[in-house]
Amino acid sequence: VADTYDIIIRNALVVDGTGSPGRPADVGIRDDTIAAVGTVQGDAGHTLDATGLVLAPGFIDIHTHSDRTLVIDPGCDGALAQGVTTHVIGNCGSSPVPAIDDYAEEEDAFFARYDIKRTWSTMAEYLRAIDERGVGLNVVALAGHGAIRRAAMGGSHMRPPDARELTAMRRHIADSLDAGAIGMSTGLIYPPSSYADTEELVEISKEMGQADRIYATHMRDEGLGLLDSVNEAIEIGRRSGSRVQIAHHKASDPRAWGLVNESLALIDQANADGLEIDFDQYPYRATSNGLASLLPAWVHEGGNKAILARVRDRQQRARMVDEILSREGPRAGITWDDVLVADCRGDRTADGKTIAQLARERKMDPVDVLMDLLDKSDGIVAGIYFSLSEDDIVTVMQHPGMIVGSDSSARVIGGKTHEGKPHPRGYGTFPRILGEYVRDRGVLTLEDAVRKMTSRPAEKLRLDDRGTIDVGKRADIVLFNPATVRETATFQEPHAYPEGIPTVIVNGRLAFLNGERQDTLAGRVLRA
Numbered sequence: 061v062a063d064t065y066d067i068i069i070r071n072a073l074v075v076d077g078t079g080s081p082g083r084p085a086d087v088g089i090r091d092d093t094i095a096a097v098g099t100v101q102g103d104a105g106h107t108l109d110a111t112g113l114v115l116a117p118g119f120i121d122i123h124t125h126s127d128r129t130l131v132i133d134p135g136c137d138g139a140l141a142q143g144v145t146t147h148v149i150g151n152c153g154s155s156p157v158p159a160i161d162d163y164a165e166e167e168d169a170f171f172a173r174y175d176i177k178r179t180w181s182t183m184a185e186y187l188r189a190i191d192e193r194g195v196g197l198n199v200v201a202l203a204g205h206g207a208i209r210r211a212a213m214g215g216s217h218m219r220p221p222d223a224r225e226l227t228a229m230r231r232h233i234a235d236s237l238d239a240g241a242i243g244m245s246t247g248l249i250y251p252p253s254s255y256a257d258t259e260e261l262v263e264i265s266k267e268m269g270q271a272d273r274i275y276a277t278h279m280r281d282e283g284l285g286l287l288d289s290v291n292e293a294i295e296i297g298r299r300s301g302s303r304v305q306i307a308h309h310k311a312s313d314p315r316a317w318g319l320v321n322e323s324l325a326l327i328d329q330a331n332a333d334g335l336e337i338d339f340d341q342y343p344y345r346a347t348s349n350g351l352a353s354l355l356p357a358w359v360h361e362g363g364n365k366a367i368l369a370r371v372r373d374r375q376q377r378a379r380m381v382d383e384i385l386s387r388e389g390p391r392a393g394i395t396w397d398d399v400l401v402a403d404c405r406g407d408r409t410a411d412g413k414t415i416a417q418l419a420r421e422r423k424m425d426p427v428d429v430l431m432d433l434l435d436k437s438d439g440i441v442a443g444i445y446f447s448l449s450e451d452d453i454v455t456v457m458q459h460p461g462m463i464v465g466s467d468s469s470a471r472v473i474g475g476k477t478h479e480g481k482p483h484p485r486g487y488g489t490f491p492r493i494l495g496e497y498v499r500d501r502g503v504l505t506l507e508d509a510v511r512k513m514t515s516r517p518a519e520k521l522r523l524d525d526r527g528t529i530d531v532g533k534r535a536d537i538v539l540f541n542p543a544t545v546r547e548t549a550t551f552q553e554p555h556a557y558p559e560g561i562p563t564v565i566v567n568g569r570l571a572f573l574n575g576e577r578q579d580t581l582a583g584r585v586l587r588a
């Protein structure tokens with residue numbers, strides 16, 4: 061009796077995610093599971109010929125910010141089009157829950173712009189809402205320390221917590237972990253996370269230590285203080301017992317270029333000492349975060365509403381301008397030519413231009429352009445900063461421990477999230493590595509690049525049933541053409557899907573077939 065499958069993929073070059081050399085094989089899928097690998101006989105609902113294509117496990121993006129975009133545009137096409145079938149959300153200290161008091165108001169204001177009514181306040185409610193609404197890819201959640209700190213400390217959160225508040229933070233974290241979050245993230249350059257000292261972070265990370273979960277961190281300083289920051293992350297892992305994930309590892313200040321050689325050595329030593337310290341990377345010279353991050357720290361007390369009020373207050377604005385002008389550039393080591401406006405809702409003519417360019421066009425001082433854009437967009441403007449070294453990117457990429465993470469959000473071309481000119485990494489991270497860094501420059505072998513996109517993150521996240529091509533694993537699968545795969549997104553025109561990735565399968569269901577998005581929301585929340 062011939063076996064029957066839902067999908068058989070024939071004549072693929074299987075790159076299985078372990079790093080082993082690719083080998084020709086067929087793959088049979090039944091329901092949401094890989095049911096056969098090798099020479100597969102039998103019938104199937106769909107039989108796909110993959111001659112000339114690589115078949116790999118669906119890519120796992122260990123570092124994203126899709127928390128809100130996957131609510132707005134659940135399809136997540138911009139991630140699926142890259143072959144990505146799982147997103148880890150809640151990074152850099154930022155998550156939409158817990159949403160309490162003024163933080164809940166900020167979330168409501170954000171979602172109202174997309175005609176969405178927030179129905180969740182806790183991690184459990186939020187993850188349930190994702191499952192109920194449907195989602196195009198699998199979702200693993202981190203709880204953001206920023207939201208947790210605000211929930212525990214209220215409006216006045218730019219100070220150390222007292223004992224009662226520290227206990228409240230631990231309770232919020234424990235609730236999030238109970239709801240299935242894989243861990244907690246910090247964004248130690250962003251208020252209010254930036255006001256947490258090492259002791260606070262050790263104390264609250266004991267929740268992750270007890271539950272064998274992850275402490276993920278956007279570190280305190282990725283410039284001249286890079287090594288101190290890595291040492292702090294290692295110390296938090298050692299003293300709390302949590303498994304550490306260092307976000308988007310890089311030296312983001314030109315004066316600190318090259319320090320990644322030493323930071324990677326610190327990480328290697330910590331792992332040799334028995335800790336679990338990992339890191340991720342995106343393959344671009346430019347970083348991205350809100351332009352408000354260029355404002356002095358005191359401006360951030362009280363959140364968005366308070367920032368905006370200060371920008372609109374003549375005296376306080378003058379004080380900010382003075383403080384920014386006293387720096388050498390917008391921030392250490394870069395100039396206003398290195399700062400690109402990515403998403404300015406209140407002035408779409410600014411998107412895709414540098415602050416220096418806008419200053420020339422508008423015959424204004426760059427710092428006044430900055431203030432003007434923040435004022436017009438209610439304080440929320442995304443920016444892009446060209447501040448990394450290509451040599452460092454290659455150094456970090458070639459480290460055997462590297463895990464790929466886009467640091468971006470899943471968007472949908474033609475959807476509500478098709479707005480502004482966001483960093484192209486949201487559409488291009490995975491094809492860029494496979495095209496430019498593997499095929500064109502030989503920085504990585506194909507097998508090693510796939511390993512860093514699949515089994516490495518699956519190991520880190522303890523996703524035991526994903527990340528390799530084996531019988532019994534969940535059928536998250538990508539087919540791509542190694543000769544043609546490439547990123548097409550650019551900084552000027554970022555909303556563009558890559559080429560050479562025709563077919564993507566999520567939990568056994570076709571998400572892309574021969575380059576066409578299928579009508580599926582086949583993702584699931586993967587609870588720890």
Ligand SMILES: [Zn+2]
Nearest residue numbers: 152278307308
């Ligand atoms: Zn970050």
